Amino acid sequence: MLTFIGLGLYDERSITVEGRAALRNADRAYAEFYTSKLIGTSVDDLESHHDVEIEVRDRAGVEQHPEDILEAAETEDVAFLTAGDTMISTTHVDLRLRAHERDIETRVIHGVTAQTATSALTGLQNYRFGKATTLPFPYAHGAEGLPESVTRTIDDNRADGLHTVVYLDIKVDNEAATNRLETDETFEEYMTADVGAELLAEAYPDLVGVVVARAGSPDPLVEAGTMTDLAEREFGDPLHLLVVPGDCHLLEADALVELAGADRDDLDIS
Numbered sequence: 001m002l003t004f005i006g007l008g009l010y011d012e013r014s015i016t017v018e019g020r021a022a023l024r025n026a027d028r029a030y031a032e033f034y035t036s037k038l039i040g041t042s043v044d045d046l047e048s049h050h051d052v053e054i055e056v057r058d059r060a061g062v063e064q065h066p067e068d069i070l071e072a073a074e075t076e077d078v079a080f081l082t083a084g085d086t087m088i089s090t091t092h093v094d095l096r097l098r099a100h101e102r103d104i105e106t107r108v109i110h111g112v113t114a115q116t117a118t119s120a121l122t123g124l125q126n127y128r129f130g131k132a133t134t135l136p137f138p139y140a141h142g143a144e145g146l147p148e149s150v151t152r153t154i155d156d157n158r159a160d161g162l163h164t165v166v167y168l169d170i171k172v173d174n175e176a177a178t179n180r181l182e183t184d185e186t187f188e189e190y191m192t193a194d195v196g197a198e199l200l201a202e203a204y205p206d207l208v209g210v211v212v213a214r215a216g217s218p219d220p221l222v223e224a225g226t227m228t229d230l231a232e233r234e235f236g237d238p239l240h241l242l243v244v245p246g247d248c249h250l251l252e253a254d255a256l257v258e259l260a261g262a263d264r265d266d267l268d269i270s
Contacts, residue, residue, distance in 0.1 A: 002073040002099045004092060006085040006111020009216025011040030012049040019109040020050065027076035029054045030069055032062050036083040036114075036170065039239055040217055054081065066095055073104045085113040117215040118165060118243060121222050123255020124210075128246065130162030135196050135242075136169045137189070146203050154204070154244050161247035161270060166209075168196045168240055190238040197230035197242065208266045210243040210256065211235050224262035 003022050008014025015023070023029060029052050031043075038046075047054055057069075072078050086092060087108055096106050119126040133153035141147050150166070157164045168191035193211040200209065205228045213221040213235045221235055230242075245256065247270040256262035 001077045001105045001107065002070070002080060002096070003077065003107045003109060004080050004082075004086040004096065005109045006087075006113075007038060007046075007081055007083050008111040009038070009084060009114065009117060010214070011038055011217075012046045014038065014040075014112065014216055016109065016111060019111060022107075022109055023050050023052060023079050023081070025077065026052065026079035028072055029079040029081060030062075031056050031081035032059070033083065034059050034170075036239070038083050039214065039237065052079075062092070062095065066098065069095070070099055070102055070104065073099060074102060083111075085111045088113045088115065112216060114167070114212075114215055114239075114241060115165060117220075118212050118241065121212055121215060121220055121259070122210050122243060123259050124163050124243065124245060124252050125249065128161075128163055128249070128252070130157035130160060130164060130246070132165040132167060134167040134169065135191065135199060137171065137191060138199070140169060140171065146199060150200075151203055158244070158246050161268075163246045164244040166196065166200070166242040166244060168193065168242065170239075191240070192238065193235045193240040193242055194231055194233055196240070197227045200242070200244075201227035201231050204244075206266075208245055208262065210245060210260050210262070211240060212243065213238070213240045215239075215241075222260045224256055224260035226266065 005019045005023055031054050033056060043054055043056060069078060099106050131153050133150050135150055136147065154164050171189040193213060197209055206226050208224060209227050209230050210224045211230060214237060245267065247268050250269060253264060253267050253269045256267060257264050
């Protein structure tokens with residue numbers, strides 16, 4: 001059996017009760033934290049809290065060379081862990097399909113995702129979100145200005161009146177981070193919301209954005225403003241993301257004003 005378990009958003013306690021039971025009953029556990037991470041914990045704390053040993057894999061060890069994970073799952077109960085929900089954003093469908101090719105039974109135990117937490121924290125209705133996008137560091141995509149994948153997603157969603165989640169880039173040195181959840185700052189870089197807003201302000205200076213920081217933690221932050229305004233603020237420790245609201249229902253507008261400090265005059269209200 002290969003069980004994919006989402007760990008939730010923040011620390012060792014963010015996992016569901018079902019996920020905790022499956023993890024503690026597994027014969028061995030693997031994890032990856034290159035797509036996202038739990039800011040509020042470490043591998044040692046995860047292992048201690050759940051009384052398990054966890055082998056952390058880099059991207060190549062999961063996507064290119066997962067043979068040992070699959071071989072173990074042929075004879076043992078194996079848990080594969082990610083932050084958030086294991087099949088949302090941190091998707092590992094390929095690994096699941098490889099398991100099926102070997103006639104290995106699989107199971108998915110979901111965790112809280114940044115998408116659902118963002119809807120809950122901002123008051124924006126979940127069914128009014130369109131396609132999400134990821135804003136990369138400029139050096140990562142190598143082009144001038146914003147990538148078309150970002151501008152097209154925002155523009156298409158806004159044309160349809162939909163909100164957009166803009167995930168902010170995470171860069172992890174895979175070799176350095178192979179067996180660590182927390183690495184030296186030299187090897188990890190997290191785009192903060194002020195940097196993301198500054199990049200977006202090049203094309204959308206007066207567009208309203210909503211910052212969601214540290215979702216799932218005891219002190220999440222939600223702040224709204226124009227991209228130009230947000231670029232001048234500080235939002236504390238990661239992880240951060242940005243939301244670009246589309247047409248807002250009256251209740252959504254009320255929520256953004258009350259919960260995020262938005263200026264009602266800046267919002268598109270339908």
